[in-house]
Amino acid sequence: MQAWRIRLLTMLEYKANFIMWFAFTIAYHGVAIAALGATLYNFPSLAGWNFRQIAFLYALWMLGHSTHNLLFFSIGEVPVYVQEGTFDRFLVRPRDVLFQIVSVPNQQWPDELALALVWFVFATWYAHVRIDAVFLVAVPLVVAGGVLIDLAISLATATIAFWFVRVDTLRWVVMSLEQEFTRYPVSIYTRGVRILLAYVLPYAFMNYFPAVYFLHKSDQGLAIVPWLGLLAPAVGAVWFAAAYSFWRLGLNRYQGTGS
Amino acid sequence: MGHSLRLDAYLQFASKAFQREATYRVEVFSEIGSLVLRVYLIRALWTALYAHNRAPANLPLHTIITYSTVALLLSLIFEVDGTRQLREKIRLGTIATDLLKPISIPGSLFSDGVGTTLLHAMSVIPSLLIALLLVHVDRPPDLAAGAAFAAAFALGYAVNFLLNFCMNCVAFWTLETFALQLVVRWLSDLLSGAIIPLTLFPGALQGVLLHLPFAAVYSTPLFVYLGLIHGQQIGRALLEQIAWLIVFSGLGAWIWSRGRDRVVVQGG
Numbered sequence: 001m002q003a004w005r006i007r008l009l010t011m012l013e014y015k016a017n018f019i020m021w022f023a024f025t026i027a028y029h030g031v032a033i034a035a036l037g038a039t040l041y042n043f044p045s046l047a048g049w050n051f052r053q054i055a056f057l058y059a060l061w062m063l064g065h066s067t068h069n070l071l072f073f074s075i076g077e078v079p080v081y082v083q084e085g086t087f088d089r090f091l092v093r094p095r096d097v098l099f100q101i102v103s104v105p106n107q108q109w110p111d112e113l114a115l116a117l118v119w120f121v122f123a124t125w126y127a128h129v130r131i132d133a134v135f136l137v138a139v140p141l142v143v144a145g146g147v148l149i150d151l152a153i154s155l156a157t158a159t160i161a162f163w164f165v166r167v168d169t170l171r172w173v174v175m176s177l178e179q180e181f182t183r184y185p186v187s188i189y190t191r192g193v194r195i196l197l198a199y200v201l202p203y204a205f206m207n208y209f210p211a212v213y214f215l216h217k218s219d220q221g222l223a224i225v226p227w228l229g230l231l232a233p234a235v236g237a238v239w240f241a242a243a244y245s246f247w248r249l250g251l252n253r254y255q256g257t258g259s
Numbered sequence: 260m261g262h263s264l265r266l267d268a269y270l271q272f273a274s275k276a277f278q279r280e281a282t283y284r285v286e287v288f289s290e291i292g293s294l295v296l297r298v299y300l301i302r303a304l305w306t307a308l309y310a311h312n313r314a315p316a317n318l319p320l321h322t323i324i325t326y327s328t329v330a331l332l333l334s335l336i337f338e339v340d341g342t343r344q345l346r347e348k349i350r351l352g353t354i355a356t357d358l359l360k361p362i363s364i365p366g367s368l369f370s371d372g373v374g375t376t377l378l379h380a381m382s383v384i385p386s387l388l389i390a391l392l393l394v395h396v397d398r399p400p401d402l403a404a405g406a407a408f409a410a411a412f413a414l415g416y417a418v419n420f421l422l423n424f425c426m427n428c429v430a431f432w433t434l435e436t437f438a439l440q441l442v443v444r445w446l447s448d449l450l451s452g453a454i455i456p457l458t459l460f461p462g463a464l465q466g467v468l469l470h471l472p473f474a475a476v477y478s479t480p481l482f483v484y485l486g487l488i489h490g491q492q493i494g495r496a497l498l499e500q501i502a503w504l505i506v507f508s509g510l511g512a513w514i515w516s517r518g519r520d521r522v523v524v525q526g527g
Contacts, residue, residue, distance in 0.1 A: 017438075021438050023439075023442050024441050024442050024445075027442040027446055031446060031448065031449045031454075034449060035449055035454045038455055038459050038460050038461075039308070039455055039459060041460075042312075042315055043308040043309075043311075043312040044312060045311045045312055046304075046307055046311075047307050047310075169292055172293055173292045173293055176296055176297070177296060180300055181296075184303075184304060184307075188303050188304060188306075188307035190303070193303075
């Protein structure tokens with residue numbers, strides 16, 4: 001907790017910078033949503049989804065992804081630490097290595113999460129999602145699952161850096177897979193890509209399957225049961241556990257060759 | 260910029276940039292990797308959209324897929340920002356020594372950008388081949404359209420360079436320009452037709468966007484390529500590009516001289 005507090009105080013020191021980056025965050029998501037809006041203005045149905053529903057799909061992804069960025073952004077820096085040789089300092093300190101990396105002071109502001117919350121509230125209303133007890137309980141769980149899925153994949157990607165120092169290419173490809181492929185219903189993709197997004201890099205559990213449930217859509221392709229999306233926290237936990245074991249394995253290897 | 264034009268010096272800048280970029284082969288691979296994903300996405304998205312909706316007039320599926328794919332390939336070239344170094348030079352103060360050299364800095368940045376672009380253009384070739392495996396890309400309707408596309412592309416390249424140059428000159432006044440540049444980059448991607456054709460925007464907005472300088476970079480060359488504008492319309496579009504070229508050359512020269520004076524006066 002202390003670590004988060006210090007980070008918050010550091011951020012307040014850079015107010016002008018904050019405004020600039022907030023403008024950047026708004027521009028980034030604004031452009032993505034505007035492009036979706038203009039496209040669906042001409043083509044009202046994307047595999048049976050209208051713009052309102054696509055807006056909700058985007059909002060669900062944005063909530064999980066921005067929470068992940070806020071809390072665990074520094075995991076993406078691990079390959080850089082390994083390249084520069086600064087990773088070793090984490091190994092000599094008497095705390096869990098992953099905990100140390102996560103609490104490295106950085107300049108991550110909660111601006112994206114704030115924007116995500118605003119957009120989510122709007123999109124929920126805009127897409128006529130029924131707000132009941134199930135919704136209120138399920139959304140935080142689905143978001144937590146989304147954070148874990150994001151975390152698991154970024155941790156696994158970072159771990160590969162212990163074997164192959166340069167993983168920029170892989171990171172880049174995984175990142176664009178996540179950012180661009182989660183914008184649309186998974187049902188528009190071919191079978192191989194759908195399976196990849198559902199059961200290998202399970203980004204579909206961050207937004208698509210939960211949105212199918214909340215919006216009462218049907219997916220004949222992959223969703224075996226309509227409430228599949230509610231399994232997001234379980235999928236997140238399993239994938240994170242796997243990624244963490246992989247991380248321990250990589251860490252042991254790194255220490256083994258390093259000393 | 261009153262230095263005599265020493266072409267060989269600028270050719271050297273271009274070839275140095277080419278060699279420097281060629282050492283970063285990893286980036287070329289990541290470019291091709293993400294390109295494959297994007298071309299796949301273009302095909303999946305537009306195929307799904309055309310399957311359940313009525314197509315807009317003169318924009319059949321193969322046209323929009325060609326548009327998006329060529330726009331993507333163009334972005335590999337246009338995203339090279341040779342003037343980005345300017346920001347670093349100003350931030351670190353090394354601009355002062357560059358000003359003493361008997362060369363034009365904007366000229367050297369342009370040559371450097373061209374060199375970098377040539378390498379990226381070479382990575383466009385394998386990218387194009389891979390793209391052609393995933394989607395069918397139409398050719399320009401005739402030889403004249405092809406020639407007009409080459410002209411529109413060259414003008415678009417020059418306008419893009421000048422827009423970037425003006426943006427980076429802002430660093431003379433405030434050093435934190437990175438976020439600002441990214442904001443402009445995202446917005447111009449949308450407003451230039453790099454993501455979706457400007458004709459997909461609602462009527463009045465579309466009329467405005469088609470005549471902004473951003474459209475001169477992507478939209479005009481792409482419309483010429485696809486034969487969506489022809490005859491006199493092409494002439495008018497090229498003239499509009501030339502007009503923006505003149506406007507931004509003037510603006511660039513003005514900002515540059517103001518900025519340079521600031522450095523010279525501050526430096527004493």
